[in-house]
Amino acid sequence: MEKKRITKGISLIFLLIMAFIWIVPLLYTILSSFKSEADIQSSAFTILPINWVIGNYQDVLFANTSAPVAKWFMNSLIISVSQTVLVIVLVSLAGYGYSRMKFKGRDAIFIFLMATMMFPAVVNLIPLYKIIDTLGWVNNYMAAIVPGAAGVFNIFLVRQFMQGIPIDFDESARVDGASDFQIFTKLILPLIRPVLTVVALFTFTGSWNDFLWPSIVFNEVEKMPITPGLQLLQGMYALDVAHALTGALIAIVPTFILYLFTQKYFMESLSLSSGVKG
Amino acid sequence: MINTGENKELSMSTAIMKNSRKKRLNLSPYLYIGPHLILFGIFFLFPTLYGIYISFTNWDLIGEPEFVGLANYAEILVNKDSTFYDQLRIGLGNTFKFVLFTVPACIIVPLLLAAGLNTKPKGLKFFQALFYMPTLFSVSAVMIVFAMLFSVSFGPINHYLNVDTNWLSTQPYAWFTLVIVTVWWTIGGNMIIYQAALNGISKDLYEAASIDGANSVQKFFKITLPSIRAQILYTVVITTIAQFNVYGQPLMLTKGGPTSSTTVLLMYIQENAFGSGISIAGIGAAMAVILGICIMIVSAIQFFFLRQRD
Numbered sequence: 043m044e045k046k047r048i049t050k051g052i053s054l055i056f057l058l059i060m061a062f063i064w065i066v067p068l069l070y071t072i073l074s075s076f077k078s079e080a081d082i083q084s085s086a087f088t089i090l091p092i093n094w095v096i097g098n099y100q101d102v103l104f105a106n107t108s109a110p111v112a113k114w115f116m117n118s119l120i121i122s123v124s125q126t127v128l129v130i131v132l133v134s135l136a137g138y139g140y141s142r143m144k145f146k147g148r149d150a151i152f153i154f155l156m157a158t159m160m161f162p163a164v165v166n167l168i169p170l171y172k173i174i175d176t177l178g179w180v181n182n183y184m185a186a187i188v189p190g191a192a193g194v195f196n197i198f199l200v201r202q203f204m205q206g207i208p209i210d211f212d213e214s215a216r217v218d219g220a221s222d223f224q225i226f227t228k229l230i231l232p233l234i235r236p237v238l239t240v241v242a243l244f245t246f247t248g249s250w251n252d253f254l255w256p257s258i259v260f261n262e263v264e265k266m267p268i269t270p271g272l273q274l275l276q277g278m279y280a281l282d283v284a285h286a287l288t289g290a291l292i293a294i295v296p297t298f299i300l301y302l303f304t305q306k307y308f309m310e311s312l313s314l315s316s317g318v319k320g
Numbered sequence: 321m322i323n324t325g326e327n328k329e330l331s332m333s334t335a336i337m338k339n340s341r342k343k344r345l346n347l348s349p350y351l352y353i354g355p356h357l358i359l360f361g362i363f364f365l366f367p368t369l370y371g372i373y374i375s376f377t378n379w380d381l382i383g384e385p386e387f388v389g390l391a392n393y394a395e396i397l398v399n400k401d402s403t404f405y406d407q408l409r410i411g412l413g414n415t416f417k418f419v420l421f422t423v424p425a426c427i428i429v430p431l432l433l434a435a436g437l438n439t440k441p442k443g444l445k446f447f448q449a450l451f452y453m454p455t456l457f458s459v460s461a462v463m464i465v466f467a468m469l470f471s472v473s474f475g476p477i478n479h480y481l482n483v484d485t486n487w488l489s490t491q492p493y494a495w496f497t498l499v500i501v502t503v504w505w506t507i508g509g510n511m512i513i514y515q516a517a518l519n520g521i522s523k524d525l526y527e528a529a530s531i532d533g534a535n536s537v538q539k540f541f542k543i544t545l546p547s548i549r550a551q552i553l554y555t556v557v558i559t560t561i562a563q564f565n566v567y568g569q570p571l572m573l574t575k576g577g578p579t580s581s582t583t584v585l586l587m588y589i590q591e592n593a594f595g596s597g598i599s600i601a602g603i604g605a606a607m608a609v610i611l612g613i614c615i616m617i618v619s620a621i622q623f624f625f626l627r628q629r630d
Binding site: 045049050053054056057060061063064065066067068070071074082083084085087131132133135136138139140143144145148151155158160161162163164165166167168169170171172173175188189191192193194197222226247250251252253254258268269270271272273275276283286287289290291293294297298300301305 | 348349350351352353355356357359360362363364365366367368370371372374381429432433435436437439441442446447449450451452453454456457458459460461462463464465466467468469471473474476479480504536561564565567568571572586589590593594601604605608609611612615616619
């Protein structure tokens with residue numbers, strides 16, 4: 043018993059030290075967003091702002107500068123929500139097809155899709171740009187919404203989940219005269235809500251935080267999502283720490299809020315998404 | 321009129337459906353998997369294959385690709401006078417360094433955190449949320465914050481350590497900062513996976529070991545680690561693949577410096593294909609293929625090595 047308490051004590055000290063390291067950048071960002079630039083640049087660093095100001099937020103969001111953060115924020119919101127909806131529709135349809143319908147070549151196609159996950163995505167970067175260019179989607183939301191929905195990992199997740207639902211459900215519904223589409227919408231969709239929530243969370247967060255691809259397909263400042271936008275912000279406010287940090291803080295708000303409301307799902311989903319049982 | 325026409329069509333199609341019920345059943349699955357397969361074909365499969373093809377061409381992203389065989393590969397792999405040869409050597413070397421420096425930390429730190437959290441301390445939920453949270457932030461937001469934290473003149477790190485170290489533009493500090501940032505930013509996912517795995521280990525095993533007189537270190541290596549081997553294998557492979565694709569951290573934090581000592585291959589690929597000036601997409605594609613081959617080989621080695629240890 044004594045030994046157990048020592049182990050517990052040591053691990054608590056370790057966790058507290060790590061928590062300190064993890065919380066400092068967050069506190070620094072939040073507090074700096076309320077500091078005036080003069081306070082930040084002064085050689086005497088203070089933890090709390092000497093004078094609390096909200097001007098950084100006003101400037102970053104509403105001032106008519108070459109860094110339209112509010113516009114970027116809205117662009118990101120449109121892109122991320124659209125992609126999430128598109129992915130949910132695609133994966134629930136496909137998951138139903140691969141898990142509950144019988145057709146020729148089903149398993150072969152599915153195994154092929156899974157095998158492509160091993161192939162490094164970096165190879166398709168350059169031709170993908172050409173395709174987007176050909177479609178006229180450069181500087182268009184579509185460029186950030188559609189290609190990301192072609193992935194296969196979420197289909198794997200949804201199919202796994204659907205296979206856990208007894209096939210007898212479908213059979214008895216079919217006896218009652220339900221069509222495939224009715225079984226899909228009325229019976230299966232409500233049952234797979236948990237896994238669809240997980241897919242939605244991952245898709246939204248992934249889309250919101252994507253960096254390399256949007257910085258390639260968006261070169262007009264007004265059209266950009268916020269993640270590549272912030273890179274410009276860093277360059278523009280090269281010496282303006284307060285504004286850059288305020289912009290960074292604004293950019294993390296949506297995924298943070300999403301996490302707060304769905305914390306339980308996030309935790310479950312990550313262990314689920316490892317795809318390996320303990 | 322229109323209504324009756326529609327009705328007629330409807331009843332006709334029902335009749336056809338009834339007559340060829342088998343045929344209809346064979347087609348309908350493709351309506352479910354089809355939409356995704358189409359997008360997959362256009363936006364993943366085709367560009368991937370085409371990417372391999374253009375690595376054998378001379379291409380500027382605008383005109384027609386001109387087939388040049390292995391010329392791009394010869395240029396970047398053996399032509400010592402070429403800038404692209406240097407770019408590949410430097411970029412790939414730095415990418416490998418980054419993987420080597422970050423992957424062990426991104427496995428060990430979250431494992432220790434998960435083990436700590438597994439003792440169910442007070443404030444468990446708070447700790448868990450805090451360590452997981454950075455994973456939700458975009459690379460550009462995180463890099464702005466760390467660039468400021470590590471700033472020479474006004475950063476709190478130098479202020480409190482009472483030094484004036486140039487963290488971002490002198491070595492080995494630049495590498496040190498990149499590793500710290502990456503660990504801070506990315507360990508959340510692995511931590512949760514380990515937490516779930518540790519939760520699944522039966523308490524009986526530990527009790528039996530205690531009776532046999534095992535101490536906590538022995539228990540960790542003899543019970544804990546073997547029990548979560550599947551998850552460790554998974555996280556090692558996934559983390560390695562993720563780190564090979566490193567781009568945002570050196571781009572924004574160290575700008576690839578000092579003197580290209582942290583310029584990673586994806587930065588050169590991006591620059592060659594999409595940078596200012598005429599695109600040399602063929603060279604960029606060849607670099608991407610080589611990076612892809614490295615990723616596949618390394619993950620295959622890890623997979624077989626970690627699998628066959630038993």
